[in-house]
Amino acid sequence: MNDRMTTPWGELALTRFPEDPRDRLRAWDASDEYLLRHLAEREVPLSGTVVVVGDRWGALVTALAAHGPLQITDSYLAQEATRANLARRGAEPGTVPLLTTQDVPPERIDVLLVRVPKSLALLEDQLLRLAPAVHEGTVVVGTGMVKEIHTSTLQLFERILGPTRTSLAEKKARLIFCTPEPSVEPPENPWPYAYDLPNGIGAVSGRTVVNHAGVFCADRLDIGTRFFLGHLPGGKGPRRVVDLGCGNGVVGTAVALADPEAEVLFVDESFQAVASAEATYKANGVPGHAEFRVGDGLAGVPAGSVDLVLNNPPFHSHQATTDATAWRMFTGARRALRPGGELWVIGNRHLGYHVKLRRLFGNSQLVASDSKFVVLKAVKK
Ligand SMILES: C[S@@+](CC[C@H](N)C(=O)[O-])C[C@H]1O[C@@H](n2cnc3c(N)ncnc32)[C@H](O)[C@@H]1O
Secondary structure (H helix, E strand, O other), X not given: OOOEEEEOOEEEEOOOOOOOOOOOOOOOOHHHHHHHHHHHHOOOOOOOOEEEEOOOOOHHHHHOHHHOOEEEEOEHHHHHHHHHHHHHHOOOOOOOOEEEOXXXXXXXXXXXXXXXXXXXXXXXXXXXXXXXXXXXXXXXXXEEEHHHOOHHHXXXXXXXXXXXXXXXXXXXXXXXXXXXXXXXXXXXXXXXXXXXXXXXXXXXXXXXXXXXXXXXXXXXXOHHHHHHHOOOOOOOOOOEEEEEOOOOOHHHHHHHHHOOOOEEXXXXXXXXXXXXXXXXXXXXXXXXXXXXXXOOOOOOOOOOOEEEEEEOOOOOOOOOOHHHHHHHHHHHHHHHEEEEEEEEXXXXXXXXXXXXHHHHHOOXXXXXXXXXXXXXXXXXX
């Protein structure tokens, strides 16, 4: 695989995270190239505070490292990739501050570069959070693949910052040019968004779910998650449970409510998700112990330390091919579970997770199914 990106700032060796030699996907795309080319050709002054939002694998900040940009991302995987890519480039640690979407943004931004995220809600939230730091002279340039930039995307820039136009498309990528306008009054930030669950869904009936922008199914309960909530394992007592890929934390919170002695670890690679899970847990005054961790699956969880893993694997993600993520999650669960411990998985029927579970665990039991979903259980022998 060609992992070298040619940029006006030199050739960069870039990889995704976690590094996987079978991964054929590059750590940058034509929208990163287009933006960097534009900055160099138009000699855009990269002075003052340069902020890069949504850099997928760190290609943008790695190219611009000499200008001391600051990265803001929702993704732990993106942050880890950026760390490795910067180190490979020889950038001194700390020259590119790595902030998360949950951190306090800088007070003043002179150049704002936005890699448009898949989630319009996340873009809305980020632009609203950054708007107070943007001034009349801030250079604002967005970038994305043509299929990711919609009228609604441009309207967000317009509504929050000021007049916006797009470039011609090049290699199916497009740039967004926005001129901050002090007279624009950004609307109030609707995020985080909380809703109450309807009755009839087990331990979480009527409970509040808090969602930060960009979280999976942030405006309503996902139908798959709902099906999972109706078929969670019973059992009580002191046990260590992991809500793996916790999103807004509704699954782990249901377990904690039903079994106050359970210790629940909520893990997600999204900073927005882990903040949501913590907020959901707190909003419901759940008794018991919980831990909230941003990370890559079960990495860092000691082998043989967990009694139960609950998992609704991602089925589309900008960060990795879904199949690979589900496989990594199941492999991690097998390692983290104690003998006799169980992995419970919800998935669309057509995804065929039972095949993977059988290969890894030597068993897979169908707990429940409907026309769309299956809940599967695998026991660590
Ligand atoms: C289908 S959503 C499930 C969310 C929640 N459990 C639910 O059922 O509503 C999958 C979640 O996995 C997370 N995820 C994706 N890759 C991950 C990884 N490598 N490690 C941890 N979480 C990951 C996503 O951010 C997302 O929140």
